[in-house]
Amino acid sequence: MVKFLINRPIAVTMAFIGVLVLGITAASFLPVSLVPDVDIPRITVKIEAPGYSARELEKGTLNNLRMYLMQVNNITEIQSEARDGSGVINMEFNFGTSIDLAYIAVNEQIDKASSSLPKDIPRPVVVKASASDIPVFYLNISLKGNDATTANNSIKNEIDDSFIDLSNFADEIIRRRIEQLPQVAMADMSGRVFTEIVIIPYIDKLNALALPLEKIEQAILKNNITLGNLIIRDKQYQYNVRFGNRLLNEEDIGNIYLNHNNRIWQIKDFCQIITQPQNPVGLTFSNGNAAISIAIIKQADAKMQSLKTELHKLVEYFKQDYPQIEFTITQDQTKLLDYTMSNLSQSLYIGAFLAFLVMFLFLKDYRSPWLIIISIPSALIVSLLGFYLMGISINIISLSGLILCIGLMIDNSIIVIDNISQHRERGNTLDLSCINGANEVFRPLLSSVLTTCSVFIPLIFLGGLTGALFFDQAMAITIGLVVSLVVAMVLLPVYYKLFYKKSTTTKANMLNKINTVNYQKLYSKGFAFVMRNQLFAWIIFIFLLFGTVVLYNISPKERLPGIERNEIVLFIDWNENIHLNENNKRIFSLLEQTKQRIEHSTVYSGRQQFMLGSSKTSNEQQAYIYLKCHSENELNRLINDINSFFGLNYPFATINFNDAENLFDMIFAEQQPPLVVRLRPLNDYGYNSSEYLQKTIVKLQHEFPEINFSEIAVNNYIELLLNTELLALHQADASVVKKVISRAFRQNQLFTIRNSQNIMPVIIGSDNKTTSSILNNYTVTNNSGIEIPLHLLLSQSNASDLKSIIAGTEGEYYPVEMNIAAKNLDYVTKKVQSCLREDNFYEAGFSGNIFSQRELVKELVIIGTVALLLLFFILAAQFESLRMPFIVLLEVPIALFGALIMLQIFGESINIMSMIGIIVMAGITINDSILKIDTINRLISSGMPLLRALITAGHYRLKPILMTSITTILALLPFLFIKGFGGDLQKPLALAVIGGLGLGTFVSLYFIPICYYLFYKKRK
Structure with a gap:
């Protein structure tokens, strides 16, 4: 095929330009999203x-x-x-x-x-x-100059009309404008304040006129006619008739007429009617201002950059049209995608430049390096066409696959170009060099592509969301490698011939005068030393294997690497029955004392109104605060200040610090503690559950003093008990008592008024009073019309119960979190069950991250076994041998030592990023070994003695092995010094590749020949 193509450069060029045009066109249609x-x-x-x-x-x-x-x-x-x-x-x-x-x-x-x-x-x-439901941005909307704090750190307890207007404006105008963007799927809101109409009777006037409150309620309900439309036919015409007596506002209610004692009254004569904000159960504040928070959800098939551009443009319009309103965008998730895109371009530029420079120095030729500049971008663009055909979007998962592919693409190109150059150096004609140079490496390169794919593709069989996400990465790597192989085998030989068509010498004289290190001579000395001291080399090999096991066991393991952050989320539970206003007052007292360290804050106090996502807070005594600082050092100081604040002022409050949500945490972070003991009650303890739980937790704390158990979240409340004996004695009705209490606590809703998208309740009741004053001042009318004091029929007591009640398939249970090591699981579970059997209050069930990790390990063992079998099958098919695959696979554990020692030196853990780096490193080192063994086999097949073939193959493959290793290592070195989120994320990957590839290069150069010699020295 190569022989046919190198003589048709115009046809090959036109075909590739056509494919590139299709790739560029496909790229414009590809959706761009976070995941x-x-x-x-x-x-x-x-x-x-x-x-x-x-x-x-x-x-x-x-x-x-x-x-x-x-x-x-x-x-x-x-x-x-x-x-x-x-x-x-x-x-x-x-x-x-x-x-x-x-x-x-x-x-x-x-x-x-x-x-x-x-x-x-x-x-x-x-x-x-x-x-795709993960919010891309949060847009906070507040009024300028409406600071919610005062000089003495107290918060305004009243929501004024201006904020109610802002709330309605945000819902009816801003939200709709945002949702009109084609890239937006939904604008999810929280922090809105709603209104209600309250009818407060003048009790003294009603008593003086002997007018029962029930008569006022009936008059209001009778005048709120909402029967819908009636259709009346008049000959050939048809008309819709509707009642116009629907109550729409407080004025309509006040103007209702009532006949009492043969006199016409209006409702406003007996009642005060006001429209006021409903008591909020949750509020949102942005930088101290009461705000509306809007979570922006992207359409699944929309481009992220397009959404970001359009939203920022729309927000600028808002700022111009509504200068009295503050618009703030926070928690921008697109920075991760922006970093991934910049990382892709950086990898492309740095990789291509370094490949150009390394080839220039090693080949001493100014033409062949330019082939890299042509091949790599071409392969990337054609890969995007593959994305389109496979239905894969551009996201951080698929882009990470392409980033990993760039190094392997460069390796393929270097190998083909170097092999063609070697044939020219041996005196072959240009055509023959292009043909033989490309054909010789086709089979080993194909095996290299298949072996790399065989490592990544089994990852799609991981259970759950992780496996589904790895599908995109595995397909991206497969597409990229296949395309790079096609480009290397089809495009490079054709353009190599074009570049050197008029060249009569293989090297320019000026470049030959550049003195570089004589690596061929150094390699020969090293090879001779290793062959003379094979026993010493095997001892080192066994030592490295043992070191790999030791390093793996002592290395810390986590899902994600430690990332430098300047954002944090603070969760607060005050563990007191405080009102929402007191909650906000305490929060702003905290923010006032720490404001010099905070760049931006968003407070979500009480229950929030977001439809999507789980609510971070469940009641008015909790708060969820997003805090952003200028640097990580400032963030650490802020955490210390917050701990000091609560230690001095609110020691019984529960606080938790969590990393601000980002995409990697949402997908890969551990969602559960190591062990959760599910305490299932053996009897129905009802409202006494907290007492039995407290006894059980105290006993567990005594059995496990090294574990800090969380306090039981208890809700204290007032319990009103109805005395049924006195109720019967005084001939009072329990339903009447309930109605009086509902009015007193403003829980007696008559009807609702629907206005646009809002529903406004109409409530009849009294001024807010304490429970004691209500019991002492209110009366109930019995069946004989006699007023009975409410305190005679009701008694008041204090009670408590759990704040939240959790249940599952097994029924109600209480989760107790235990932070233990996985190796202690069996001991801890047996001890917990033994402890519970003593009191026989509860029985235990167990769940947690340890169990999910065990399942993950089982899956990884199966997947690893499948990957190794695939590697063995591919290598056996490539070499037509069952022994040669073992030579190649022996290289992996040695190279793994280099990766682990680098991670250990720089204080990094074994995590997802370092594991991906290890896989990439293994792919590159295996590729080098495949090419070397294939060269040895070809030389032996041509009649060359074994030892001579080992030496000759080593010299043939020395330059491409050094070029690929040096290019990859130099391209990754900058990640060791880059600060910030991106550098922290990529550093473990870079360390694993640099360490493994550095040691793997020596293994390919020296250890592979020793293994080959040991396996085949008796073969003639």
């Missing part, structure tokens, strides 16, 4: 139940829903959490389950369960998740 659009096998059901306690919600609602939802197919785990006023059910499915069908099935089960649910609870909301 592949993969369905996460998770569905969340959210329940809003105002007025219900956590235990009431669990017993009456969530328990029934779980029973129905467990009938949905392919569920692996179901977990519910009940809190005061709300609940959530999380369902995990087998990976590969159609989430669209599961979503339909879940809704069907909810419809079946609706008859058994309380009638006053709205229908549960079902949310399905995908990887």
Whole structure:
């Protein structure tokens, strides 16, 4: 084929230009996103139940829903959490389950369960998740100059009308404008404040006129006519008739007429009617200003850069059109994609430049290095065409595959160019050199491509989301390697002939005068030493194998490398029954004392309104704060200041510091503690659960003093008990008592007014009072019309219960987190079960990250075995031998020592990035060995003696091995000194490749010939 192509340069050029045009065109249609659009096998059901306690919600609602939802197919785990006023059910499915069908099935089960649910609870909301649901930006909207703090660190407790107007404006204008962008799938909002109409009766006036409050309620309801449209036919015409007496605002309610004692009154004569903000259960603040936070969700097939450009342009328009409003973009996730794109271009530029320089110095030729400049960009562009045909988007996973491919692409090109140059140096004609030089390395290069792919492709069989994401990386590497092989075998020989067509000598005289190190002579001396001291070389080999095992065992292991950060998230639970205003007051007291270290802050206090994603806070006593500093040092000082603040002022509060969310953490970070003990009650302890739990936790703390157990989250509340005996004695009705209490606490909702997209409740009640004043001042009218003091019928007591009640397939349980080492799992579980059997209050179930890690290790062992078998099969087919593959595979554990020792020296752990670096390093070193063994085999087949073939093959392959290794190592060296997120992420990969490739180069040069000689020295 090469012989045919080198004589048709115009045809080859036109064909490649055509393919390049298709690649460039395909690139413009490829979606650009953070991650592949993969369905996460998770569905969340959210329940809003105002007025219900956590235990009431669990017993009456969530328990029934779980029973129905467990009938949905392919569920692996179901977990519910009940809190005061709300609940959530999380369902995990087998990976590969159609989430669209599961979503339909879940809704069907909810419809079946609706008859058994309380009638006053709205229908549960079902949310399905995908990887593209990760917010790309958060847009915070606040009023300028509306600082929520004052000089004495107190917060404004009243939400004014201006913020209510901002809330409505953000929902009706800003959100809609954002969602009109074709790149935006959804604008998810939180921090909104809603209004309500409150009717406060003048009790004294009503008593004076003997006007019962029920009569006012009936008059209001009778005048709110909402019967819908009526259709009236008049001969050939048809008309829609509707009632116009619908109540729309406080003025309409106040103007309602009422006949009492034969006199016409209006409702405003007996009641004060006001429109006011509803008591918020959660608020958002941006840099101290009350704000609306909008999470921007990208369309799955949209380009990330296009979204970023359009959103920033739209925000600039907003700033010009609404100068009184502050718009702030925070938590920008596109920086990770921007870094990956810049890393790709940097790898391309640095790799091509270094390959150009190394080839220039080694080949002493100014023509052949330019072939690298042509081949690598061509291969990348054609790879994008492969992306389009395979349906792969441009994301950080697929781009990381292309970045890894660049080094291997350069290696393929160097090997082909060097082999053709060697044939010219031996005196062959240009045509024959191009033909034989390319054909000789085709089989070993094909084996190299297949062996590299055989390492990455099995990773797609990893379970869960990780395996689905690795599909993009494996396909990107496969496409890139196949394309680079085609370019190296088709384009390079043709252009090599064109470049050297008019050249009569193989090297320019000027370049020959450049004195470089005589590496051929150094190699000969080293080879001779190794061959004379083979026993010493084998001792070193065994030592390195032993060192590899030791280094692996002592190296720390984690999912992600330690990354320099200037952002953090602070979670606060005050563990007190405080109001939301007190929560905010304390938060801003903290921010005021630490403001000199904070560049930006976003506070999410109380329950948030985001539809997608799990809520970070569950009640008004919790807060979630995003903090950004100027540097990591400032961040560390801020953490110390925060710890000091809570230690001095609020020692009973629970605080947790977490890294600010980024894409890698969301996908790869550990979601569970090492071990979770699920304490399942053996009896229904009801509202006494916290007492039994406290006894059990104290006992566990005594058994495991080295573990710090978290405090039990308890909610203290006031319990009103109805005295049924006195109720019967005074002939009072319990429903009347309930209605009086509802009015007193402003929980008596008459109806709702729908205005645009908002729903405004109309409530009749009194001024806010304490529980004691309500019991002492309110009365209940019995069946005889006599007023009975409320405190005679009700008694008040203090009680407590768990803040949240968690349940699963096994029923209700309490999770206890234990941070233990994996090797102690069996001992800890047996000890926990023994401890629980003594009191017989609870039994234990176990879950946690240790179990998922064990499953992952099992999967990796299977996948590693499959990869090794594939490697062996490919190498055996390449060499037509069952012994030669072992020679190549022996190189991997030695090179692994170099990777691990570099990680150890620089204080890095074994993590995802370093493991990818090890795989890449193994691919490059194996490629070098394949080429060397193939050269030895060819020389022996031509009749050359074994020892002479080893020496000659070593000289033939010395230059390409050195060029590929030096190019790759130099290209990765800058990552060791780059600071920031990108440098920290790539440093373990660079160290693994540099260390492994550095040692692997010596293995390819010296150890492979020793192994070959040992295996075949008796062959004639």
